[in-house]
Amino acid sequence: MADVETAREPGRDFIRDIVAEDLAQGRCAGVVTRFPPEPNGYLHIGHAKSICLNFGVAGEFGGRCHLRFDDTNPAKEAQEYIDSIEADVRWLGFDWGVHLHHASDYFGQLYAWAEHLVLSGKAYVDDQSAEEMRINRGTLTEPGRNSAFRDRSVEENLDLFRKMRAGDFAPGSRVLRAKIDMAAGNINLRDPALYRIIDAPHPRTGDTWKIYPSYDFAHGQSDAIEGITHSICTLEFEDHRPLYEWFLDNLPVPARPRQYEFARLNLTYTLLSKRILTELVRKGLVTGWDDPRMPTLAGLRRRGVPPEALREFCKRIGVAKANSTVDYAMLDFAIREHLNTVAQRRMAVLRPLRVVLENWPEGHFEEIEAVNHPDDPASGTRKLVFGRELWVERDDFMEHPAKKFYRLSPGKEVRLRYAYFVTCKSVVKDASGEVVELRCTYDPASRGGNSPDGRKVQATLHWVGASDALDAEVRLYDHLFANPAPGSGGDYAKDLNPNSLVALKGCKLEPSLAALPTGEVVQFERQGYFCLDRDSTPATPVFNRTVGLRDMWAKAQAKA
Numbered sequence: 066m067a068d069v070e071t072a073r074e075p076g077r078d079f080i081r082d083i084v085a086e087d088l089a090q091g092r093c094a095g096v097v098t099r100f101p102p103e104p105n106g107y108l109h110i111g112h113a114k115s116i117c118l119n120f121g122v123a124g125e126f127g128g129r130c131h132l133r134f135d136d137t138n139p140a141k142e143a144q145e146y147i148d149s150i151e152a153d154v155r156w157l158g159f160d161w162g163v164h165l166h167h168a169s170d171y172f173g174q175l176y177a178w179a180e181h182l183v184l185s186g187k188a189y190v191d192d193q194s195a196e197e198m199r200i201n202r203g204t205l206t207e208p209g210r211n212s213a214f215r216d217r218s219v220e221e222n223l224d225l226f227r228k229m230r231a232g233d234f235a236p237g238s239r240v241l242r243a244k245i246d247m248a249a250g251n252i253n254l255r256d257p258a259l260y261r262i263i264d265a266p267h268p269r270t271g272d273t274w275k276i277y278p279s280y281d282f283a284h285g286q287s288d289a290i291e292g293i294t295h296s297i298c299t300l301e302f303e304d305h306r307p308l309y310e311w312f313l314d315n316l317p318v319p320a321r322p323r324q325y326e327f328a329r330l331n332l333t334y335t336l337l338s339k340r341i342l343t344e345l346v347r348k349g350l351v352t353g354w355d356d357p358r359m360p361t362l363a364g365l366r367r368r369g370v371p372p373e374a375l376r377e378f379c380k381r382i383g384v385a386k387a388n389s390t391v392d393y394a395m396l397d398f399a400i401r402e403h404l405n406t407v408a409q410r411r412m413a414v415l416r417p418l419r420v421v422l423e424n425w426p427e428g429h430f431e432e433i434e435a436v437n438h439p440d441d442p443a444s445g446t447r448k449l450v451f452g453r454e455l456w457v458e459r460d461d462f463m464e465h466p467a468k469k470f471y472r473l474s475p476g477k478e479v480r481l482r483y484a485y486f487v488t489c490k491s492v493v494k495d496a497s498g499e500v501v502e503l504r505c506t507y508d509p510a511s512r513g514g515n516s517p518d519g520r521k522v523q524a525t526l527h528w529v530g531a532s533d534a535l536d537a538e539v540r541l542y543d544h545l546f547a548n549p550a551p552g553s554g555g556d557y558a559k560d561l562n563p564n565s566l567v568a569l570k571g572c573k574l575e576p577s578l579a580a581l582p583t584g585e586v587v588q589f590e591r592q593g594y595f596c597l598d599r600d601s602t603p604a605t606p607v608f609n610r611t612v613g614l615r616d617m618w619a620k621a622q623a624k625a
Contacts, residue, residue, distance in 0.1 A: 078384035080118065080327060084126055084295060093294040096128030099166075100154065101135045101284065104146040104268070107354040107361040108153045110375070110396075111330040111337040117379040118327070119297055120159040131291055132161040135168045137283045139267040147268065149354070153362040157372050164291075168283045169269045171290055175278045176230065178286060178316045179241060179259055183222045187315055188259060189215055190225040191242050198240075201247075202255055208248035209255045215244065229262055232275035236264045241276075245311065253308045257281055285309040289318035296322045299329040300388060330382070331390040334544035335360050336551050350561065351545070357598075357609050358545040358565050368542060369586040369596030369611035374403040393544065400612045404586055404594045409437045409444060412482070412527045413574040413589040413608075415539050416459040419502045419531065422487065425453040430532065435483045447577055451484050454531035456573040457503075458591075461526050464492060464500060471523035473503065480525040482590065486511040527590045534573040537606045539595065541567040572608075579606065586611055 087093050098119040102108060108116075123130035132154060136142050154161070168175075182188035191214045193201065203209035217225075226241055228234060241260040249255055259282045266272050288296045296309075303326045313321055330337065337360060345351045345359070354361050357368035365375070378399040382391050412435075430452040437444040457473065466474040473479055478488040486508040493502035510517035514525070543565050546552075551560035578597075581587065586596045593613040601607045 078327075079386060080295075080297060080325060080384050081122060081125070083325060084122055087294070088126065095294070096123055096126040097131070097292050097294045098123045098128065098297060099131040099133050099288065099291065099293050101133045101287075102150050103135045103138070103141075103280070104143065104150060105138065105141040106146055106339045106343055107149050107363050109337050109339075109342065109360045109362065110332065110335075110365065111360075112153075113157060113362060113375050114330045114379045114382070115297070115299070116154060116157055116159060117376055118384055122295070122297070128294075129164060130159070130161060131164040131166055131293070133166040133168065133287060133291070135280060135284060135287070136267070136269065137168050137277050137280055138263070139265040139277065140263055142268055144268045149363060153366075156366060157362065158376060166287070166291060167269060168278070168287050169267060171283070171287055172270065172274060172278070174290065175283055175286055176260075176276075178318075179278070179282070180223065180226065181316060182243065182259070183226055183241070184219060185315070186219055187244050188226075188241055189217050189222045189244055190229070191215070191240050191256075192238070195237060198258075202252065203247070205252070209252075211247050212242075212256070215256070226260070229260065229276050230274070232262075232264075234262055236262045238262065243282075243311075245308075251304060251307055253281070253305050254311065257308060281305060281308055282312065285312050285322070285324075286316065286318060288322040289313060289320045292320050293322040296324040298324060298326055300326045300386075301329070302326055326386075328385045328388045331388060332360070332396065333390060333393045333549040334546050334551065335393060336546065336557055341552070341557055345545075350558075357540070357542050360545075366584070367598065368609050369584065369594065370400055371403055371407075371586065374400040377403065390550075397612050401594070401614070404588065404611065406440070408586050408588045408594055410435075410439070410590055411575055411578055411587045412449070412529055413537075413539070413572060413578070413592060413595070414456040414458050414527070414529045414534075415541075415569050415572045415589075415592060417456040417529075417571065417573045418459040418462055418500070420455040420457050420487070420505055420528070421502060422453050422455070422505055422507045423490065424506045427453060429453070430530075433483050449483065449575060450530045450533050452530055452532050455481070456529045456531055456534060457481075457526055461524075462489070462500070462503060472526060473524075478522050480511075480514045480522045481528045482525055483514055484512075484528070485509070485514065486516070486522060527592075529573045529575050531573075533576045535576050535579050535606065537572045537574050537578070537608055539569045539572045539608045539610070540598070541569065541610045543567075574606075574608075578608075581606075588614075 100116050100119045120130045191212050193212055201210045240258045242256045242258055245254045247255045258279050260276045260278055263277050306324045309324050355363035355367045357364050378396050430450050433449040433451045434446050435449050436446050462473040463470050473489050475489050478486055480486055487505045489503050489505050491504040492500045495501050544562055545565045546560045547562040548560040551557050581597045583597045583599055586594050588594050594611040595608040598607040598609045
């Protein structure tokens with residue numbers, strides 16, 4: 066018998082089944098979801114899965130999705146992160162309309178509800194240090210111990226809490242805790258912190274507040290204020306759900322959202338810990354949050370990954386209840402599949418080797434017509450200048466060819482794409498013995514790359530004319546980590562890939578690429594997909610490889 070997941074309709078999952086059932090049973094009049102990032106870093110590809118799920122579910126069921134910043138820790142938050150998150154969600158293709166919210170919008174109400182808990186005897190001010198609280202919290206097998214301050218009177222707790230708000234105490238000297246059960250099997254219910262003293266200006270409220278709510282306290286209540294019907298989060302919050310519900314049970318909230326958990330995205334060769342990503346940036350191990358090797362949406366965008374491919378990738382990996390790891394090649398496949406249909410073709414020689422056609426007239430040039438996309442006649446054609454001197458790929462030549470090497474070698478004839486048949490006659494070497502030039506001849510009767518007498522060649526090579534070639538830098542990106550499971554031994558730094566970036570100088574590109582807009586992706590024939598980077602200058606354009614042409618994931622699927 067097929068399991069539940071495989072029995073579902075395409076595009077359906079257990080979250081969508083829950084939403085459909087809630088609507089059918091009248092448990093909610095409409096669907097309201099939210100994407101609630103903390104503005105303490107840039108979004109990564111794992112967030113893309115959550116964004117697509119929350120906005121996708123709302124859209125499919127005629128509801129709405131809010132973008133809400135859970136901005137409850139000003140010590141780690143910045144306007145830069147807020148701006149980047151808004152830009153990333155829009156880039157991914159989603160719009161929250163008028164429903165842009167912040168937990169800080171509700172600081173007044175959250176504080177009032179905290180006082181409500183104090184007045185009802187369900188919260189108290191604790192003077193223990195953070196270390197003392199950690200020790201007294203207990204373990205998974207041992208219950209916690211009550212704080213010596215747990216039985217303070219309501220009046221004393223209220224007075225102390227108001228003084229905390231007024232800034233009368235030093236940061237870290239006191240916290241407000243919920244009074245639940247220090248022996249609870251779920252550690253999250255062992256008198257969790259509700260408010261802590263933080264002496265830091267908030268990006269939106271400035272110095273108004275001296276105390277800030279914990280994420281657990283702010284999150285569910287913000288959901289309730291906004292009328293969220295389905296609070297969808299990742300599995301690490303499953304153990305927090307009883308606390309989420311305890312707050313809703315013990316506060317006069319205007320609505321009762323329900324929390325549902327799904328498996329977060331785990332990707333080979335990738336770490337999605339925001340702490341580690343922050344360390345990579347701060348330690349200078351990458352060039353910034355938008356380094357094209359980073360799994361951040363900003364990094365993927367800079368590398369040329371189209372948002373359509375990310376949305377398709379999130380759709381294909383689906384939504385499950387159990388954690389698993391997705392092969393990075395599946396992401397590459399989604400990127401490559403989309404770009405293959407939309408990216409125009411160009412020619413670029415990344416490791417150039419000069420070719421001189423000895424029987425081509427000096428000073429003579431011809432215009433060669435090349436198609437922009439072989440599967441899209443409407444994309445038109447472009448003109449390439451062909452002359453006596455050309456650039457070809459160094460890897461396309463072997464002086465002493467190995468078996469089954471069909472490209473250029475002495476005496477070997479090949480086709481130059483769109484142009485002519487050429488035959489290598491001799492090589493020119495420098496003082497060190499390195500080949501620096503090929504002396505070749507062309508067949509004038511083979512214009513357009515056509516065989517005049519039916520003879521066949523076994524290789525078609527790309528090329529760039531030397532007369533108008535564009536000099537450029539091309540950056541070849543690989544996985545940031547060499548280990549498919551980086552950090553599995555606890556030290557992620559040892560897994561960094563020393564070859565994650567190879568910068569090639571002096572590459573030769575066809576001149577039409579000089580007008581390519583930053584971020585637009587084209588296919589360098591036989592090389593991969595590339596986009597113009599923002600580091601480009603008029604003198605030296607810089608191109609990033611988005612993804613190569615080789616499709617290991619599709620090959621593996623074919624063998625499965």
